[in-house]
Amino acid sequence: MTEAAVHRSLPPRASSGPAETRRALLAAAGAVFAERGFREATVRDICDRAGANVAAVNYHFGDKERLYLEVLRQAMAEMNARYPFDGGLPRGAPAEVRLHAFVHSLLSRLFDNGEHAWLGRLMAREMIDPSNALEVMMTDRIRPMAEHLGEIIRELLPAAVDEDTVWLTGFSIVSQCLFYNHCRSVVSRLRTDLPLDHSAVERLADHITSLSLRGIRGLAKTPLSRRVSRTKPFGAVARRR
Amino acid sequence: MTEAAVHRSLPPRASSGPAETRRALLAAAGAVFAERGFREATVRDICDRAGANVAAVNYHFGDKERLYLEVLRQAMAEMNARYPFDGGLPRGAPAEVRLHAFVHSLLSRLFDNGEHAWLGRLMAREMIDPSNALEVMMTDRIRPMAEHLGEIIRELLPAAVDEDTVWLTGFSIVSQCLFYNHCRSVVSRLRTDLPLDHSAVERLADHITSLSLRGIRGLAKTPLSRRVSRTKPFGAVARRR
DNA sequence: TGACATGTCAAACAAATGTTTGAAACAGTG
């Protein structure tokens, strides 16, 4: 029995007590891990922000790494529920509309400024410095997202197109969204007047979707024109020119 | 006598000596900084790999941070010279061709596997965790690159188009390239058969360039169709729907 | 050769950090 007041019907939401300590630790840890990265984040900093003792992390979570994984799991679950990549659209909607909803949902998530706003930064860190947490991200979010986007793209392309092209097209679309997450610091240094928050989502989603749709439609009509002869399928050994 | 010929006119490129120590430290530091990040990289690790004493970093560079900045400066200079973003093309070449050269050059740089292959990773780190080094990157490479790409895009778009659109289009193009740098770990987990080295450059450059060109050309013809009414210029306050 | 500047090295230092510990505070139960 980890909690003292189980026999009461009220949840222990007082401003102190074990459950509150746990919650405060998770909240503080998310911010600190995203701000500083796993290694550079210190449990002392986390505990200070949570108003808890240094030993609290080890008592409640075992060690720093298990706290990290728990933080990630909770934030992923909440953000996945808040931003479904179908944007709440039915599967029968036109592919163009579903693509726009996908892009809009992804951008909204990246520009979220709520409790878990730090998740984007934390995920960017994991992609550069993969740890066990990246596998959680892959199965919980990235693989399902890729699956969903692949369906949309296949609907927009002729059936004859190969899988490589579907993937490359998906990467092209996702990359345009993630750019504002991974390169936020660069964008704000290049264009200081460009707001990198939810107020930019509509404009960016429209831009990315329309540019990509035209790119895809053209691809459907003209299957790589003359360039197809210069390219090799992946897996083939390419020689330097 | 570790090196016999310092007093001669020959540069001290023997396998030991002060200059060689410096060189070995720079080489080792680049790899370690990119692998582990500035903070997590240890001078002991760097010195071990360089075959030097722990005190060598402080003796030759003052402190860890000045070593870091020196590493970055040297690698940037070498990579900037090796991969000019105009791809060696004259300014008079058609914009479509120059765009392809730009994308090809950027991808080649990201997939470089030479002495400074680690620079891409180090830059990705800086974008997530900006330090003084990011300013060096901005002035040495990113701002000139943005300038160059802007010229190409303006040539491809009607003169009447606003600057915001030029920037967004540039971001769309660059993002598709950087994706394979920042999200390399994710891509390789999604498609294990996709080679993320120079053998993929041709294919990726063709894909990104053609998709983007169609997107741009469509933008030139149809200026955002009905969607233009839903978007606001940056700087205007956007309301939630 | 002998003084001198330059590099190199092992050892030590001080600060930071994840974790442990033992005591104290607390709450619930008989």
Add this chain to the structure above:
DNA sequence: CACTGTTTCAAACATTTGTTTGACATGTCA
């Protein structure tokens, strides 16, 4: 109240890490 299990806390511990230090080696040059 006494007893028990849970939670908190200050202090301590063991490592790691950037940097310093003083001795020693090396090459230069008068």
